[in-house]
Amino acid sequence: MILFSESIMNKTINILLSLFYLCVNCVSVSQEWNTLDVYAFQTLTKANERWIRETENRLEKNCDKKIQSLEKNVKELSKQVKQQALYQEHTEKLELIVREQEKTISKLKVERMHIKKVGTVNRNVLVPTEDEREKVRTTEGGVLRQPGVKQCIRSFMKQKRLLSPTTLQPPITSKNIAFYAYMSKSTPSISIQYPIAFDIVKTNNGNGYHASTGVFIAPETGIYVFTWTIREYSNCRHSTQLMVNNAAIGVIHVDTGSSGDMSGTGVVVTHVNTGDDVYVRTYVVYNNCQIFSDIAGRSSFAGWKLS
Numbered sequence: 231m232i233l234f235s236e237s238i239m240n241k242t243i244n245i246l247l248s249l250f251y252l253c254v255n256c257v258s259v260s261q262e263w264n265t266l267d268v269y270a271f272q273t274l275t276k277a278n279e280r281w282i283r284e285t286e287n288r289l290e291k292n293c294d295k296k297i298q299s300l301e302k303n304v305k306e307l308s309k310q311v312k313q314q315a316l317y318q319e320h321t322e323k324l325e326l327i328v329r330e331q332e333k334t335i336s337k338l339k340v341e342r343m344h345i346k347k348v349g350t351v352n353r354n355v356l357v358p359t360e361d362e363r364e365k366v367r368t369t370e371g372g373v374l375r376q377p378g379v380k381q382c383i384r385s386f387m388k389q390k391r392l393l394s395p396t397t398l399q400p401p402i403t404s405k406n407i408a409f410y411a412y413m414s415k416s417t418p419s420i421s422i423q424y425p426i427a428f429d430i431v432k433t434n435n436g437n438g439y440h441a442s443t444g445v446f447i448a449p450e451t452g453i454y455v456f457t458w459t460i461r462e463y464s465n466c467r468h469s470t471q472l473m474v475n476n477a478a479i480g481v482i483h484v485d486t487g488s489s490g491d492m493s494g495t496g497v498v499v500t501h502v503n504t505g506d507d508v509y510v511r512t513y514v515v516y517n518n519c520q521i522f523s524d525i526a527g528r529s530s531f532a533g534w535k536l537s
Contacts, residue, residue, distance in 0.1 A: 412531070453499065455499050459495045469512065
């Protein structure tokens, strides 16, 4: 049996104790590192979550701004498309007016040529030719005799009876230039600066008013009176202008408020030249809803020339 000395035993015990303490410290350090790793992971996770939330908020705000910008662009484009459609419709109406005026001018030229022919016939009846004078001249005591005035008048009346009764048209005078028209039904929503057509014509002496476009073309130069009535109902409002060519001469505004039914009338006295266009249109602002017209109250347009 091998025997160890006391010193060797002590050294051995010290070595074993040192190893034991070393192992205990290693376990402690490992636990501390594990604790530090968990804390760092949690801190990093929270930072990542905060960054994700901030990124989502930024993206959401940017998306909202882009959506609002796109909606605004879409509204502006829709507005421009509607205005282009209105301009095109107004251009087509003006082209229709031009064609109607060309037809009227052609008819007037034909009537003028016919009137000239009738005037020539009348002059030939009233004024005898030189051959006719020679035929009726007789010598009585050296005095020349010519047919009297009564004979010329009888010849003219006989010639007049042979003419068609529709050949001579009474001229248009200031006493019979007048028009009155109203809307047959309520209009749909009307946009800015839109000419209003009053399609039911009750009076049109002088044929100056055109129902398809709502434009009165003055047959004569002079002082005219124009009046227009606009009816609104149930939270609708409109400002309307009386236009002479491109100049606004008068304006009225009708607003029913939250509810109600009311009408507004404008009256203008102004000088108009031959061929000027007179019409009613909506103003550039203050337009909402439709303009009403039914058996309970009409939206109308009228005018006449002062004598």
